[in-house]
Amino acid sequence: MAGYVSDAVIRRLPGYYRHLRELETAGVTQISSQELGKRMQLTPSQIRQDINCFGGFGRQGYGYNVTELKGHIGEILGLDRLHKVIILGAGSIGTAVARYPTFSREGFETIAMFDVAVDKVGGTVGDIPVLSMDKLESFLGENHVDIAVLALPAAYAQDTLDRLYAGGVRAVWNFAPTDLNHPNEMIVVNVHLSDSLQILSYRMAHSEDE
Amino acid sequence: MAGYVSDAVIRRLPGYYRHLRELETAGVTQISSQELGKRMQLTPSQIRQDINCFGGFGRQGYGYNVTELKGHIGEILGLDRLHKVIILGAGSIGTAVARYPTFSREGFETIAMFDVAVDKVGGTVGDIPVLSMDKLESFLGENHVDIAVLALPAAYAQDTLDRLYAGGVRAVWNFAPTDLNHPNEMIVVNVHLSDSLQILSYRMAHSEDE
DNA sequence: TAGATTGTTAATCGATTAACAATC
């Protein structure tokens, strides 16, 4: 069904999912592109175009069924599957990711964390065991891992990514503040917290401009 | 100097800054749009267009001086100013933000955290005092705050944002997984960690498509 | 000077918006 879908559309999908979940929780069963657009600050046209990249989930004269559309978008996002996750780095960022309740709710299960600090190795974060970084290869040999989270200093990120790739991991969620080189068949999504804060700083510095 | 600058350009600025910092650290003094483009996966044209939104920082036949350009972009991003920050929520995300070393290096100083949990109030995270949420208004009355970080559950985010606005805060960095309503003169930048993870999930689910 | 590379204008490409027939 889905042919080429532009990056712009993909980046909006989680927003649709989030708003539809909120609407569902609020007991709303039906919504038009008009109303959803007002809520999400998008034009009704754009919403219909976006949704129709994946199929005609609406009905003329009615709009969209909230639960149904949320279900479709959840599937499109792959949230109907279970993802096994490991976290590299048991510092404050790694810990925050491990404890983030939303992830487990959406099918992301963290099965292990890795760190170099001897005082962390052997411990746990919540229920999650913290293993030695030296055990990474053997762990990957024995366990299927869908996603690796890089939550360690930039200086170690590239080397760790290369080890993950060699161990068969094909998807990385990167919190290290650097851009990483990776083979085409590896998917890397960056968080780059500093970038986001700098954009806030930019807007503050230029808020009088226009 | 800077007339209208598109969102697309603004979102790329932190990337320029990051790469220029890395180049400077590596001892590179000069770079052409060609080389920088190869490094950042952008066309040379785009780099020259982006930079020329703010002024002609290059020299024909030479390219750009790394340190000089980094300095200009740092200023454009407002990183030459000191920003006083408070963090709402002393959970694992708030703590991770408080401990993130990059921020203090770039001129963001966290002066207080706030939480409702009685076992956290009165304590510290690093050097930063954790105050009671009840003290927010009095704190804002006595201290200048440039940026508030929302690191609390979605259910409390809108209410807290309204209190921040009433207390004079005009910039918010939002980690709560919800979109917030805010007056025009308030600047809100969202992190939405779940969105980013869902985009990774999407790409994994559709990596065979093309 | 010759070579390189910018700054900037023009051309292209893609994403958003508008319009409207189809239809619930």
Add this chain to the structure above:
DNA sequence: TAGATTGTTAATCGATTAACAATC
């Protein structure tokens, strides 16, 4: 049926890329 709203095609708008004269 009449009214509402989708799905989809066409028009517009904006961002990216190409080209090249200016100039270091």
